[in-house]
Amino acid sequence: MPNLVPKALRKPGKPGEGNGALSPEKLKEAPVDLVGWVDERTGASPFLTGLLFRKVPKGTNWYYTLGSATLFAFLVQAITGVFLAMFYVPSPVEAYGSITHITNDVFLGEFVRGMHKWGATTMIILIFLHMARTFFFGAYKYPRELNWVIGVVLIILTLVMGLTGYLLPFDQRSYWATIVAMNITATGPILGPYLADFLRAGAEFEATTLSRFYALHMMLVPGLIIALIGAHLYLVVKLGTTAPPWVRAESKPKSLREEKV
Template structure:
């Protein structure tokens, strides 16, 4: 079969050509000059998210979520696992990159008022994704179980515990009991590698669908030029 025939075969069975038309061949309003680069922030965030998912999965293969073994398993990753130190480094710096990119992406949308009609829902899902990133960062911080991890999480959960009315319940749910220990760790681990990724994947799907469906917002123009 020629490549052409392969392509036709695949299109007939999967609708690949229509997916290509809808995603890749779709037209977007032209952005000229440096402004055009601001439009890459969303996809950059998606890229780092994928990087976090891959490095995270690799780390999870050697990590043990219990106070007795977590610290040693992280040391093991850093000293024994092939490229372990590099992969953990990528995941660590990738976490900061996520926060920076999400913030920059949000600022682009804010200053260009791209959240306005008809993209309100895209914005709300986006803000949700922002809080999910914060959730990732908070739950992931505890996992190495070193001094920094333990005490920073202690501060974080005690702040959550001081919320008026629901605080004590929130802190109990987060910690899995009255104080920090093995239950806290498994809880944070489950949130970090199961719950948050699933919710984020769903929200991300919705966000991307809405972006493609509405079309990306155009670079704003002054009023007198007609906006």
């Protein structure tokens, strides 16, 4: 029987046993060996075991899934966005045409575009709900303040994704809505006018503005979001999850719970 296991994955043979080709019995264990092979070279298994089998406090409930739901919504946006980028053309003359082409002609184009559009709204709703959960459960307190701050930056970046994405169809609605948003930005204190100039990418609202919004929407901001989600999840695993307030209250010593007369 030919040896199906790639050479690099074969167990090193004992001296005098040739090149370590596996017997049919050993071959059945190949997937297990593959995990071991990756682990030996990355040392990832303690991290993954810590991540997947970490202890969560008593009383954890469905509200704790909102963070993962936000993550899932972001992944849907990233995947559907890649497909849209295959057909979208970021030029004032062609942008709208490329969007109607996606909707009317491309196989499943309308579906994927709909997922991206409604997914954006869904992600914003989920991120606010997740923030509300961490706020009302007091999960922003010591030692998780930094994770809260990272979360605030994530929510701002998610809103920036919404703003920059809205212009991309370049129809009348998105054009005028973005001009209004730009004018509002320019009225902001100190940084406002500079920020508006940066977004407009020139004196006029034109082709360069669309290119800038597209670059921000598909490269810079998603890159920052991915990096910050990485830091956010690292801290979640490192610091553990906060128990619900009622469980924390129960675990306080009785003397602290009783009202003093």
